[in-house]
Amino acid sequence: MSLQILYRDEHLVAINKPAGLLVHRSWLDKGETQFAMQMTRDLIGQHVYTVHRLDRPTSGILLFALDPETARHLTDAFASHRIQKEYLALVRGWAPLQQFLDYSLKEELDRIADKFADPDKPAQPAKTHIRCVARIELPFAVSPKHPSSRYSLVKLLPLTGRKHQLRRHLAHLRHPIVGDTSHGDGRHNRFFREQFECARLMLHHQRLSFRHPHTHELIVIDAPLDDHWNRRLHEFGWSA
Incomplete structure (x- = not known):
């Protein structure tokens, strides 16, 4: 597995993370040997x-970030939502053309990692802008209730950063993301695996916009789509 560097200067580096790659080591995934943090460090020859x-x-x-000061600036910018993130997702059904979802989410707790967390913590605000950019109806009866199946290509702009926010918000709207094994629809996930050999979550962090923490220049980073995405767009006649 190789990494693509999307942006680099003396303070920052951005990569295009492949689906399935962990960001850093986790004792919950002891069998893994590849991590984005270590791979990026080895690629550029310095700590990240x-x-x-x-x-x-x-x-x-x-x-x-490439130094502690920049890391503090960026961590604070993410926490205070001064950095704009835009995602691309393929979802079940015909999503609304435009929607702003303000739907609070209770924290998802891991049975082991969060065993000391408060299970009664109230739901936290979660806000997402959703825009549908393409739709398609396929002649396959994935659900026994319908002779065909509908899917949408959506752009997602999260205004908050709750755990699995986009996946949970789309599931709440009954437009789960294709390939989501936690919050999605197993029948449609299986259809994409068998019909299109697509076994991944169809969620891609496509654009990141922010002010550089040192120069205050507007930085806009775009991440190209992988082969799974490009094949789906070609087959469905979509453009992203």
Whole structure:
């Protein structure tokens, strides 16, 4: 597995993380041997600092700082939502053309990692802008209730950063992301595996926009799509 560098200067480096790659070592995944943090460090020959999260099954932009001061600036910028993130997702059904979802989420707790966390913590605010950019109806009866199946290509702009926010918000709207084994629809996931040989979560962190912590220049980083994405777009006649 190789990494693509999307942006680099003396303070920052951004890579295009492949789906399935962990950001850093985790005792929950002891069998893994490849991690984005270590791979980026080896690629550029210097230590890197994590400043935000990207779920393992999600592909796309992963930003690292190259020094502690920059890391503090960026971590604070992410926490205060001064950094704009844009995602691309393939979802079940015909998603609304435009929607702003303000739907609070209770924290998802891991049975082991979060065993000391408060299970009664109230739901936290979670906000996402959703825009549908393409739709398709396929002549396959994935659900026994319908003779065909509908899918949408959506752009997602999260205004908060709750755990699995985009996946949970789309599931709440009954438009789960294809390939989501935690919050999605197993029938449609299986259809994409068997019909299109697509076994990944179809969620991609496509664009990151922010002010450089030192120069204050506007930085816009875009991440190209992988082969799974490009094949789906070609087959469905979509453009992203």
